[in-house]
Amino acid sequence: MLNPLAAAPRRARRLDRAIAIAGGAASFSTLAVFGWIVWDLIRLGLPNLSWHFLTGEVETAGRSGGIGPVLVSTLLILLCCLAVAVPLGIGCAVWLSEFVRRGSRASRIVTGGVDLLASVPSIVFGLFGMTFFCQVLGLGFSILSGGLTLACMILPILVRTTLLALEGLPADLRPGAAALGLTRTTTLRQVLLPTALPGILVAITLGVGRALSETAALLFTSGYSTRWPDSLGESGRALSVHIYDLAMNIPNGSPNASASALVLLVLILLINLTATGLTERWTRHLSGTTS
């Protein structure tokens, strides 16, 4: 495309080659370092990975045994988080997209608040969760406190991504539904939400990925217990916290920390691949309906 190079003076050609080499090296080394990290995690983690590791009890503070209860606690924290964040986030996005005019003061205040929330560092969510959920609401160090704290944290992703999905819907759906005499509620339930569903699923998947990879917000909210959780009011240790604790506080915890890190990495990659796949299908699906 850009090829007047044949006529370019020699200096320009040399500069062009220098940029190509520097840029290529930067690109390649970025990917190579990440390849190195993944390889290290596989090398260190895979020998300790087994079915027994995934389902077994945590023994001797994590040095031996498995991560069964930790996985269950992680799942429960995630479910609590989604149970609160999904209705809140989708409700907020629907209101912003369907019930207020874009650029109006109400819409600007709410989106501004949500964007500010997105900028809050995760350790501060941890501080807030510990004060508000654990102490003020009296939930203590529990799976519920951890889930609620994470819900605050992933709320902005849910709102923003769902909003994108709703705003990306074909513009003629709304007047079309109104012309058929449908009420706004029916339009929403029967037309808009089903059409935007793939986009909303992307939002939820991204939120799950973010929640699963979070550690700092859970340090002082969900607790450190490694027993099988009996209820949501009990303390339970998330997988990411388990990795941190094994690596930092438990002598000789490193082998099992590697295996846990590998499990977390694989889970996150799978979730993010799902999100990418869903997004690509969603864009194709949309371009199909509009053309």
Place this chain on the structure above:
Amino acid sequence: MSRSRTDRFVQWSLGGLAVLSGGLVLLIVVFLLLGAWPTIQSGLLSHLLTDETWRPGSDRDPQFGLLPMLAASFLVTALSIGIAAPFGVAGAVFDRFYLPPGFRRWNHRLLELLAGVPSVVFGFWGLTVLVPAINRLHPPGQSLLAASLVLSLMILPTVALTSQAALRAVPESETLAAAGLGLGRARTIFSIALPAAKSGIGGGILLAVARAIGETMAVVMVCGNIAEFPSSLFDPVRPVTSTIALEMGYASADHKALLYTAGLILVLAVAALVGWLAFRGSKNVPASG
């Protein structure tokens, strides 16, 4: 369009959810302020900047010097951006102007996956692989250098992806016109594409700065956690976020209030960055459109 009763009910309940979502950040700031209030009230605030060391738990002579931690946060952030920005931007230029389109999609996908790698995984890798390597070079290994390197890896995908988006947003007509005028590819990059994408690339770098300031896990595992001014790259440091993560579990009274104050400082710093970015963005949009 007539409004049924259900419509009004739905509108009000969704509005309630929206107000809750938008107001949550206020609730967080209020709780931080309440927690930090004892510091402000008892005049400890000045100690944060004047005390020389950090010994908040000591009964006889507690010292509340926050400066070494603020300096550590600043240094770690600046160094990691200094490493990540050239790599990210150079990679993005390569992606836009040299990489065949077929590879571009894969590059993009890979970077997106990398952006999602959990910070605790970076921290763990840093602790088990990078820190021993630095230790062989110059003990103790857990250091300003280790923290900056791990953090730069963490923010690199963000810088690369935002720079790519900014370069892709430069209209093809402009780069083609440059070619038509006989400018070489190198000249097109430096005189047309990079100046046009400057604002977008800068915005991406600022976002990465915000992320770096607030990052906890990747840093706390490799920085050494000693609250003193570092005198070299190989000295251990302790940024603000690590201090909160390490001490919140047992802090009480004044000490605890100080940690809330530290949290408040973090929130204000990041919010100021992001707010400025949004303001800049809203000013730029009408000018370019």
